[in-house]
Amino acid sequence: MRLYPEQLGKHLQAGLAPCYFIYGDDPLLKQEALDELRRAARALGFDERHKFDADDGLDWDAIFDASQTLSLFSNRQIIELSLPDKLDKTGSDRLRELLGQCHTDLLLLVSGPRLNQQQQKTAWYKALAAAGPVVPVFTPDARHLARWLEQRLHRHHLAAEPDALHWLALAFEGNLLAAAGEIEKLALLNLPQPLTLADLQQHVQPHYHFNPFQLLDPLLQGKIRRGCRILLQLRQEGVEAGMLCHLLAKELTTLQSLQAALASGQSFHQAATALQVWSNRQPLMQAALNRLGTAKLAALTRLLAAADAAVAAFDDDSAWRWLQALCVAFLDDQPPTILP
Template sequence: MRLYPEQLATHLQAGLAPCYFIYGDEPLLKQEALDTLRHTARTLGFDERTRFDADPSLDWDDIFSASQSLSLFSQRQIIEVHLPEKLDKTASERLRELLKQCHPDLLLLVTGPKLNQQQQKGAWFKALSAAGPVMPVFTPDARHFGRWLAQRLQQHGMSADSEALQWLAYAFEGNLLGVNGEIEKLALQNLPQPLTLPVLQNLVQPHHQFNPFQLLDPLLQGKVKRACRILLQLRTEGIEAGMLCHLLARELSTLQQLQLGLQSGQSFAQLATSLHVWSSRQSLMQSALARVPLAKLQQLQAMLAAADRAIAAFDDDEAWRWLYSICVGFLDERLMVINP
């Protein structure tokens, strides 16, 4: 059963499941989900909590011992297992064994990082999915961030007009921890409602936060203005130009192989499968292919090579200029004059 953070409160009205798996890269939503489950469990008599980090040094027998023992002061207990980026074969097998030990006086809370599609096909993930709800927690994307902010404001007894909400979404995109802190501060000030743009601009300091992968989707969609804004913010946050070159090289290579395959008469579905393009990204790739022909892709790759040479020469400013030009290059089909 897949469960989303906004559904958790309703789900818990029917009672606790024996096991929950919370995974993803959004720390605020992950922590809030854990806190909600812990609080609910405490009201039901789960007074003892033990945490284990499933790194290579973990002795899994310690978890099994804890799961089968009860203290004099508690008849019900919570065991939390925090998974690493990758789970080796031994850890996968022991985790599946542990899931078989669940009983009514034991609540198992398992957390993990963001998982790719291959990891979600693993036996351990399937076992967790069968044992109880699986909850992915991700930062809302730009399309849904405004709605998330409106709901968060409402939880604190506040609202904002459309202009103020749009500014707040722009000012804190990708940074839920930051905007949640600001909302909590605003709630303490008993401000007139709805909040307006001048009020927010006077009281709130913007703080965007992006990761390098968030640069790719706007480029594929042709949303160049947004991509350039993300690029500039990534530089401000200290992301290295070399990392972005690596990501862009992989994306451009995939696009070029797709274009060449389409020109040779192959179907997009066949090409996407052979190139391991995730189903969730196929529509983005198709959008880019319709807008960026092969000749343009070759130009963008030449510009990327120029950025790589600038990095090798320790000319960071030049590298970032080329990266900005690459972003602009996704705008339309017009070819550009370049001097790599």
Template sequence: MRLYPEQIAKQIKAGLAPCYFVYGDEPLLKQEALDELRQAARAQGFDERHKFDADEGLDWDAIFDASQSLSLFSSRQIIELTLPDKLDRTASDRLKELLGQCHQDLLLLISGPRLNQQQQKTAWYKALAAAGPVVPVFTPDARQLARWLEQRLGRHGLAAEPDALHWLTLAFEGNLLAAAGEIEKLALLELPQPLTLATLQQQVQPHYHFNPFQLIDPLLQGKVKRGCRILLQLRQEGVEAGMLCHLLAKELNTLHGLQAALATGQSFPQAAGSLQIWSSRQPLMQSALSRLPAPKLSALSTLLAAADAAVAEFDDDTAWRWLYALCVGFFDEKPPIILP
């Protein structure tokens, strides 16, 4: 059963499941989900806790010893296990064996990184999903972030005017941990309510953060202003231009492949299926193709080749200039700007 973080409180009222798997790339939401489960478990007598972390190496024998031992001071225990990015065959088999030992006095709290669709088809993931709720935690997009910030402010007795709330979403996009800390500070200041834009700009230091993968979707959607903002922030955060060239090359190659398949008379679903494009990404690709004809895609590939050549020559400034021109070029079918 899939369970989202905001649904945990309702689910545990009906009783704790024997196992929970919390996974994703948002550290604050992951930590709070695990804390909520720990608190519920303590309230139900799970007083003993053993923690095992993949970063320190997984000693499966020690995990099994802990799961089978009983303390003199507690008859109920929690086994916490942090999984690595990948599980080999042995680890997968041992995990499935551990899941088979679940009982009412043993709670397994398992956490892991963000998983792609292929990983969610593995035997070990399916075993986790069968043993108890799986709880994905993802960084909210701009629309979801506004709702999250509004709820977070309300939790601390605060409210914000619409323009102030919009500013907060820009100031903390991709960094919920910093947003939570700033909101706690605001609650201590006893400021007039609702919070105004001027008040927030005076009291709050922006801490937004992006990862390279967040650059792709705005470009496919034609949201060039947002894409360029992300690109400039990625450079400021020290992301390598070569890494972005690799990601963008993959997307452009996919668009070229789709366009070639459509030219042969295939339908879009057929073309997307043959290229193994996830169903969730197909609308983005279709939107981009409707805006970017073949000559424009070829021109964008030329810009990318220029950026890649600058990377090979260790000319970082020129590489970033070409990448910026490439991002702008995703806006419409007009020929892109060629840098001097």
């Protein structure tokens, strides 16, 4: 069963499963999901808690000892297990063995990083999904962030006018932890409701954050202003131009390979599957191909090559200028750039 964080409360009203797997890249949502599960467990008499973190090295023998030993002071216990980015064969085997020991007096809370499609096909992931609910915790993207913020404000008995809510979404995109902190501060100020744009700009300090992968989708969609905004923020956050060149090169290579496959008579689905394009990104890639022709892709590739050459020459300023030119060149009506 797949549950999202906002569904946990209703799910727990029906009782506690023996195992939960919380995975994803958002620290706030992950922590809050774990806290909600701990509270529900304590209310049912799970008073003893053992925590094992991959950062400290997983001692599987110690984990099994804890799972098989009941305290004199508690008949029910929680085993919390934080998985590493990659689980080796030994870890996979021991985890599946541990899952086989789940019972009504033992609650297993497993947490982990964001998983790709291949990891979700592994034996250990399938065993976790069979043992209990999996709870993905991902930072809401730009389309869903305003709704999340509105719900968060409502939790603190606050409301915001539409333009204020839009500004708040821009101010905290990619950083729910900072957004939650600022909303808690707003709740203490006892400001008139609903909050106005002027209220937020006076009392809130923006803390948006982007990761390099978030640059790709706006460019494929032709949302150039957003792409340039993300690019500027990535530079301010210290992301290396070379990393962006690598990601963009991979994306452009995939687009050109898809284009060649379509020209040879393959269906888009066949080509995308062969190139291991995630199913949720296939519509985006197909739409991008419909608006980016062969000449445009060739021009984008030349701009990227110029950026990459600047990185190789340690000319950071030039590299970022080329990257900005590349972003602008994704515009539908932007003619292919001719390099000297």
